[in-house]
Amino acid sequence: MNIRGQIDQVVTSVIVLFAVVFLMLIFTYATAVLNLFSSGDGFVMHNNEPRDIAVYSAFLDLFLSDRVYTEGAYLGVREAIAAMTSEGNEKAAFAVEQLFRQHYACDSDSFFVLGEYKGESSRAENSDGSFDTVQVYAILPSRGFDFSAITKNVGALTAEGVLAGEGVSARGTAFRLEGNLFFVARGERLC
Amino acid sequence: MLSRRGHVPTLMLFVAALALCIAAWFSFLTFNGDIREKAASLQSWNERVEAERAYTEFVIEGLVAGAAREASAASAEDREDYETRFDRFLQLRVARFSEAKNISGNALGLMRTHSYLLKLQGESYVFELKGIFLKIEDGGNSVVQRFDMSVSFTPSGEIR
Numbered sequence: 001m002n003i004r005g006q007i008d009q010v011v012t013s014v015i016v017l018f019a020v021v022f023l024m025l026i027f028t029y030a031t032a033v034l035n036l037f038s039s040g041d042g043f044v045m046h047n048n049e050p051r052d053i054a055v056y057s058a059f060l061d062l063f064l065s066d067r068v069y070t071e072g073a074y075l076g077v078r079e080a081i082a083a084m085t086s087e088g089n090e091k092a093a094f095a096v097e098q099l100f101r102q103h104y105a106c107d108s109d110s111f112f113v114l115g116e117y118k119g120e121s122s123r124a125e126n127s128d129g130s131f132d133t134v135q136v137y138a139i140l141p142s143r144g145f146d147f148s149a150i151t152k153n154v155g156a157l158t159a160e161g162v163l164a165g166e167g168v169s170a171r172g173t174a175f176r177l178e179g180n181l182f183f184v185a186r187g188e189r190l191c
Numbered sequence: 192m193l194s195r196r197g198h199v200p201t202l203m204l205f206v207a208a209l210a211l212c213i214a215a216w217f218s219f220l221t222f223n224g225d226i227r228e229k230a231a232s233l234q235s236w237n238e239r240v241e242a243e244r245a246y247t248e249f250v251i252e253g254l255v256a257g258a259a260r261e262a263s264a265a266s267a268e269d270r271e272d273y274e275t276r277f278d279r280f281l282q283l284r285v286a287r288f289s290e291a292k293n294i295s296g297n298a299l300g301l302m303r304t305h306s307y308l309l310k311l312q313g314e315s316y317v318f319e320l321k322g323i324f325l326k327i328e329d330g331g332n333s334v335v336q337r338f339d340m341s342v343s344f345t346p347s348g349e350i351r
Contacts, residue, residue: 012201020208027216034220054242058249065288066257076287103260190256190350 052188056174060185063104063112064176068095078178085116085181106191115182236327240334243325247298252342252350254284254302255318260348273346274309277316296325315351318342 067074070091075083077096084093100112176183258281265276285302293299301307301320308319321339343351 009201013204016201016205016208020205020212023209024212027212031216031219050238050242051245054246055249058246058253061288061292062250062253062257065284065291067287078291103257190253 053174055188056186059104059110059187059190060112060174060176060183062190063100063185064183066099066103068092068099070095081114081181085114103191104187106189107187110187111185112187113184115184116180236329236332236334239327240325240336243295243327244336244338247294247296247323247325248340250288250294251298251302251320251340254281254288255342256344256348256350257284258348259316259344259346263347273316277309278305295327296323298323312343315343315345318344 064077067076068080069075070080075092075095077099080089080092080096083089084096104110104112173184173186258277261280262273262276265280271279281302285299289299289303298320301323306320306322308317308321310317310319319339319341322337323340324335324337327334327336345351
């Protein structure tokens with residue numbers, strides 16, 4: 001009698017165990033299904049924008065820290081740009097352009113733009129049709145220095161970045177503002 | 192009757208397990224959307240670390256490529272071997288870069304203290320920098336990432 005009772009107990013326990021496991025599975029699946037429908041937008045794990053901008057920034061910083069050989073001496077790119085903007089040194093300008101073309105402009109969409117704040121303002125049209133007052137930067141240098149190949153996609157330079165670029169988003173570039181000079185660049189590899 | 196009474200504790204066990212299941216389910220379902228805020232914060236940290244690492248890797252690659260290019264260009268006028276020239280130009284570039292920009296972590300420091308390995312493999316050089324760390328801090332929190340990096344390039348500075 002006692003043995004039979006114990007056997008009954010074991011059989012009942014096994015049945016109960018399976019029943020509990022089965023119930024837990026049902027609850028787990030039910031929770032998963034409910035979460036699936038209530039998860040909304042969730043969050044995106046693959047937002048590459050900060051990474052891309054970091055690469056463009058590195059590209060610009062490397063270019064600005066590079067040096068050119070002009071008139072028998074090495075000159076940092078920043079110094080060469082200063083010489084070309086303040087003194088109109090066209091040899092320095094040419095050396096900077098050559099350096100960019102040879103070792104930085106590997107892709108057709110790599111570019112470097114130099115601007116200078118002129119203290120002027122202009123009205124710029126936003127993509128939604130509204131207008132903002134923006135500070136205007138001129139693309140330098142204006143004399144005998146052809147930046148057209150690398151600036152063709154850039155519309156207006158402003159303190160906020162690049163506006164109205166054809167194929168260039170305002171955020172898809174790296175910016176540096178140093179004194180009155182303004183640098184914009186984009187590039188993903190060196191050559 | 193005696194036999195049935197023996198099933199009571201087992202049935203109570205079943206009821207307790209059922210109650211626990213329902214409690215767990217209730218806590219799953221009522222766990223509020225706070226997790227999204229935490230996830231967004233973690234995602235932001237993750238993006239910052241990824242961006243900082245991408246910046247550092249690109250800078251290292253650029254400094255190495257530039258030094259290799261200059262070492263190659265100087266070969267005709269210099270009696271130093273390639274590795275010595277490479278190191279000289281690398282130090283110059285690291286110093287110039289550091290003047291304008293300070294990157295987080297120890298990558299520039301490792302190069303400045305010559306803590307890198309440059310070896311010739313076939314027709315390419317391999318530049319290895321080990322034990323790079325990045326530290327991103329925000330308030331009392333910080334994330335540290337450690338990694339090694341190797342750059343393969345031709346003597347003329349072309350990255351492979």
